[in-house]
Amino acid sequence: MGKKMQISLTVNGEVHYILAEPRELLIHTLRERLGLTGPHIGCETSHCGACTVDMNGRSVKACTVFVAQADGAEITTIEGLGSPDGLHVLQRTFREHHGLQCGYCTPGMITRAHRLLIENPNPTEEEVRFGMAGNLCRCTGYQNIVKAILAAASEMNAKEAAE
Amino acid sequence: MNDLTPSREERIANLKGLGSSRKRVEDVRFTQGKGNYVDDIKMAGMLFGDFVRSPYAHARVVSINADAARALPGVVAVLTAADLAPLNLHWMPTLAGDKQMVLADGKVLFQGQEVAFVVATDRYIAADAIELVEVEYEELPVVVDPFAALAPDAPVLREDLNGILSGAHGPRRHHNHIFLWETGDKAATEEALGAAEVVAEEVVYYHRTHPCPLETCGCVASMDKVNGKLTVWGTFQAPHVVRTVASLLSGIEEHNIRVVSPDIGGGFGNKVGVYPGYVCAIVASIVTGKPVKWVEDRMDNLMATAFARDYWMKGRISATKEGRITALHCHVTADHGAFDACADPTKFPAGFFHICTGSYDIPVAYVGVDGVYTNKAPGGVAYRCSFRVTEAAYFIERMIEVLAIELGMDAAELRRINFIRKDQFPYQSALGWEYDSGDYHTAWDKALAAVDYKGLRAEQAQRLAEFRAGRTRKLLGIGLTHFTEIVGAGPVKNCDILGMGMFDSCEIRIHPTGSAIARLGTISQGQGHATTFAQIIASEIGLSADSITVEEGDTDTAPYGLGTYGSRSTPVAGAATALCGRKIRAKAQMIAAWLLEVHEGDLEWDVDRFQVKGAPERFKTMKDIAYAAYNQAIPGIEPGLEAVSYYDPPNMTYPFGAYIAVMEIDVDTGEHAVRQFYALDDCGTRINPMVIEGQVHGGATEGYAIAMGQEIAYDEIGNVKTGTLMDFFLPTAWETPHYTTDHTETPSPHHPIGAKGVGESPNVGSVPAFSNAVHDAFRPFGLRQSHMPHDHWRIWKIARDLGLHG
Numbered sequence: 001m002g003k004k005m006q007i008s009l010t011v012n013g014e015v016h017y018i019l020a021e022p023r024e025l026l027i028h029t030l031r032e033r034l035g036l037t038g039p040h041i042g043c044e045t046s047h048c049g050a051c052t053v054d055m056n057g058r059s060v061k062a063c064t065v066f067v068a069q070a071d072g073a074e075i076t077t078i079e080g081l082g083s084p085d086g087l088h089v090l091q092r093t094f095r096e097h098h099g100l101q102c103g104y105c106t107p108g109m110i111t112r113a114h115r116l117l118i119e120n121p122n123p124t125e126e127e128v129r130f131g132m133a134g135n136l137c138r139c140t141g142y143q144n145i146v147k148a149i150l151a152a153a154s155e156m157n158a159k160e161a162a163e
Numbered sequence: 164m165n166d167l168t169p170s171r172e173e174r175i176a177n178l179k180g181l182g183s184s185r186k187r188v189e190d191v192r193f194t195q196g197k198g199n200y201v202d203d204i205k206m207a208g209m210l211f212g213d214f215v216r217s218p219y220a221h222a223r224v225v226s227i228n229a230d231a232a233r234a235l236p237g238v239v240a241v242l243t244a245a246d247l248a249p250l251n252l253h254w255m256p257t258l259a260g261d262k263q264m265v266l267a268d269g270k271v272l273f274q275g276q277e278v279a280f281v282v283a284t285d286r287y288i289a290a291d292a293i294e295l296v297e298v299e300y301e302e303l304p305v306v307v308d309p310f311a312a313l314a315p316d317a318p319v320l321r322e323d324l325n326g327i328l329s330g331a332h333g334p335r336r337h338h339n340h341i342f343l344w345e346t347g348d349k350a351a352t353e354e355a356l357g358a359a360e361v362v363a364e365e366v367v368y369y370h371r372t373h374p375c376p377l378e379t380c381g382c383v384a385s386m387d388k389v390n391g392k393l394t395v396w397g398t399f400q401a402p403h404v405v406r407t408v409a410s411l412l413s414g415i416e417e418h419n420i421r422v423v424s425p426d427i428g429g430g431f432g433n434k435v436g437v438y439p440g441y442v443c444a445i446v447a448s449i450v451t452g453k454p455v456k457w458v459e460d461r462m463d464n465l466m467a468t469a470f471a472r473d474y475w476m477k478g479r480i481s482a483t484k485e486g487r488i489t490a491l492h493c494h495v496t497a498d499h500g501a502f503d504a505c506a507d508p509t510k511f512p513a514g515f516f517h518i519c520t521g522s523y524d525i526p527v528a529y530v531g532v533d534g535v536y537t538n539k540a541p542g543g544v545a546y547r548c549s550f551r552v553t554e555a556a557y558f559i560e561r562m563i564e565v566l567a568i569e570l571g572m573d574a575a576e577l578r579r580i581n582f583i584r585k586d587q588f589p590y591q592s593a594l595g596w597e598y599d600s601g602d603y604h605t606a607w608d609k610a611l612a613a614v615d616y617k618g619l620r621a622e623q624a625q626r627l628a629e630f631r632a633g634r635t636r637k638l639l640g641i642g643l644t645h646f647t648e649i650v651g652a653g654p655v656k657n658c659d660i661l662g663m664g665m666f667d668s669c670e671i672r673i674h675p676t677g678s679a680i681a682r683l684g685t686i687s688q689g690q691g692h693a694t695t696f697a698q699i700i701a702s703e704i705g706l707s708a709d710s711i712t713v714e715e716g717d718t719d720t721a722p723y724g725l726g727t728y729g730s731r732s733t734p735v736a737g738a739a740t741a742l743c744g745r746k747i748r749a750k751a752q753m754i755a756a757w758l759l760e761v762h763e764g765d766l767e768w769d770v771d772r773f774q775v776k777g778a779p780e781r782f783k784t785m786k787d788i789a790y791a792a793y794n795q796a797i798p799g800i801e802p803g804l805e806a807v808s809y810y811d812p813p814n815m816t817y818p819f820g821a822y823i824a825v826m827e828i829d830v831d832t833g834e835h836a837v838r839q840f841y842a843l844d845d846c847g848t849r850i851n852p853m854v855i856e857g858q859v860h861g862g863a864t865e866g867y868a869i870a871m872g873q874e875i876a877y878d879e880i881g882n883v884k885t886g887t888l889m890d891f892f893l894p895t896a897w898e899t900p901h902y903t904t905d906h907t908e909t910p911s912p913h914h915p916i917g918a919k920g921v922g923e924s925p926n927v928g929s930v931p932a933f934s935n936a937v938h939d940a941f942r943p944f945g946l947r948q949s950h951m952p953h954d955h956w957r958i959w960k961i962a963r964d965l966g967l968h969g
């Protein structure tokens with residue numbers, strides 16, 4: 001066991017101070033200390049993206065980020081994207097277009113899609129497929145995920161145009 | 164009647180019953196990160212278990228020293244076989260009538276095998292402690308090739324079976340032999356092959372792969388020593404069977420065990436078996452009196468739990484010169500790994516492989532399957548397939564292509580002239596199945612027309628001419644498949660798992676205000692049961708699917724059932740659900756008769772109500788009736804409105820489909836691009852078209868992975884070469900093809916609502932479609948058979964070996 005570090009991080013707008021070994025993985029901090037079990041663990045090697053969260057404005061795979069690297073970071077998880085009373089557009093379009101089945105990849109998938117649409121608010125199908133390639137799904141074959149993301153993009157753009 | 168009275172059509176639409184693309188109720192939780200998967204479970208004082216695993220594929224365990232591990236602060240226990248032996252839990256029975264080591268007992272037989280179980284207060288300490296357990300091994304010769312395993316001087320793998328000449332499935336003819344399973348008429352098949360005008364012969368290998376759901380396997384076991392009750396939450400596709408097995412193994416009475424499958428992050432067959440991790444977590448909880456969690460990591464998952472396939476299929480198929488098939492002979496060498504832990508109904512050690520006559524009217528056939536031990540992980544699960552149906556479909560669809568080459572015929576036409584005709588159903592196959600229904604010609608013609616098959620062949624010929632003229636380096640392949648599945652295991656008379664008949668169940672309870680809860684013996688792993696089973700009930704009893712909660716997976720509350728795998732939920736539990744709804748309706752009819760003061764026979768059912776025949780304005784809706792069931796004293800009728808049904812299916816169901824893949828292949832790089840994928844499925848009555856389409860997309864993507872790159876590969880000393888997602892191919896959104904789905908609808912004649920099951924069809928059908936496309940591209944250059952997976956390297960080698968690299 002290594003020496004513990006004091007770490008502060010802001011998750012979904014709330015500041016947390018924790019004492020942790022620097023080797024602790026961010027995904028375990030989120031899931032086990034903070035009770036945010038939306039992000040999942042699928043591979044521990046950065047391939048599957050089930051653990052995707054937003055850190056300082058970028059998509060990261062929380063299974064391969066040490067909590068020490070997240071000191072001072074702003075983090076958003078699926079729990080911070082929407083609420084039961086105010087779902088994020090992507091949370092609605094994923095359901096509307098049957099973009100999920102077992103649900104295990106979904107939190108990471110939506111969190112990544114959220115960042116993708118900030119990076120590129122008007123993507124083509126090809127850009128969505130490329131931009132989502134870090135997130136694996138074993139159930140859907142992606143076709144409806146892509147549809148859901150494109151639908152969310154056009155809905156968000158239409159809303160912006162109206163405003 | 165006034166304008167506010169809904170029309171009959173509106174009443175039907177309001178039910179969201181059969182045929183409705185109802186949005187899924189599960190998604191509300193999942194999209195908000197509020198699923199509840201096993202690793203999300205957190206209990207006070209919970210401990211974490213993890214395995215010391217063998218680095219060797221075959222070795223004697225000389226000694227295990229866990230002193231340093233035990234001394235590490237936070238380590239609570241280290242269990243070895245010696246600790247489990249007094250409880251007789253160091254070995255456990257497998258689903259296939261064999262036994263398997265829970266922890267290494269004297270030797271290890273595959274890389275990744277469980278050697279010791281470390282229990283600690285957190286997962287980091289458990290991981291540290293694993294490194295501190297010193298195991299001394301003495302390496303033994305390794306056998307990874309099932310043919311070499313049967314050599315007379317091959318090393319003895321299973322010393323525990325020394326001198327035991329008969330296994331669960333008959334005689335063993337060699338120390339590494341498990342069984343020979345045979346069916347069909349061998350002599351008549353040989354005779355027909357001998358007399359045939361044309362015979363095609365080929366060895367078709369369906370390589371070893373893995374279901375690899377995104378969530379690995381795991382459990383939390385909690386022994387409450389105060390009330391003597393054991394609760395196990397886990398990734399179980401068959402929770403009730405797990406409870407029974409846990410009771411038989413532990414001696415704890417079954418009523419004192421509660422098994423719960425929470426949300427499951429994909430199963431695909433991986434979560435049918437019973438694994439050492441479950442046993443060790445339960446034992447550790449009993450020993451420590453604390454909840455113990457065990458969750459595999461991805462390497463554990465790929466190395467140790469539940470491989471699929473690994474079938475070497477040697478086939479001979481004969482035909483007349485005109486292409487009429489006269490006989491089929493198949494011998495399989497099945498690599499089962501170190502323990503025979505295949506997940507099949509007990510009496511079928513090769514599953515339903517003998518559906519391998521496929522969609523064709525073949526007069527005589529024979530199948531023999533030899534099961535063999537090797538130094539590989541145990542498993543042999545049905546990876547999105549109904550017990551070796553995928554292997555069978557791949558085999559026959561490759562043999563048809565090879566026969567087409569032998570005959571110089573178009574493979575689409577060869578299929579067409581050999582299809583079982585619509586008027587032949589119910590059809591008795593040469594290998595003993597009774598196909599319930601089908602209309603293959605209609606499906607085939609629709610598929611060929613949809614892709615403009617003639618146009619594709621013309622384009623392909625044009626491309627070939629350009630290739631030969633040096634104007635392109637890309638070939639075009641057209642991959643055809645017409646598959647027939649056999650799903651919905653199964654009739655209790657011949658289908659059981661560990662002695663438990665493969666029926667399934669549903670219980671429906673109507674609440675006074677006209678909503679309901681239904682509980683089933685199955686368990687969804689993403690299939691959307693909470694959505695679709697409510698639709699079946701809605702159509703049967705006339706309450707909206709939105710007013711029906713569906714619960715599964717808790718053995719304390721759900722009726723006993725055999726679980727979800729082999730596309731059995733809709734054929735078996737779906738039938739139980741419909742019949743249970745009909746029981747409710749029968750009682751509701753008696754109540755309605757009393758309320759309307761008429762004879763029961765004077766009532767007729769209409770969508771959501773009983774109405775008086777000839778006077779439809781006199782009616783009672785199911786909602787009215789439900790209320791009356793709880794607040795009226797009706798002479799001769801018990802209060803309440805609920806029912807339970809257990810359904811023993813009279814036969815399997817036989818979904819089928821026509822899949823066509825069109826692929827561009829670069830002969831210089833071995834790269835491919837799927838230009839088109841058309842999938843026509845006939846799964847009988849369609850409950851939720853949206854869910855069906857989703858199943859087809861997902862299953863076809865799994866099939867794409869298997870055909871084009873996914874494998875569990877070993878080197879010659881038994882090292883797993885594909886132990887992470889770096890090497891084990893799971894396609895991303897980038898390489899996954901676009902799918903076009905289509906359907907015909909041939910209801911099952913024996914299923915109460917005519918449904919057949921669809922979850923596995925796309926995996927069964929797409930693998931041969933993709934593989935046939937690769938083969939078809941190279942057919943003009945003489946390619947007959949090249950084994951999957953068709954990754955870039957292997958396709959490049961095909962081109963090189965055919966002399967296409969100049």
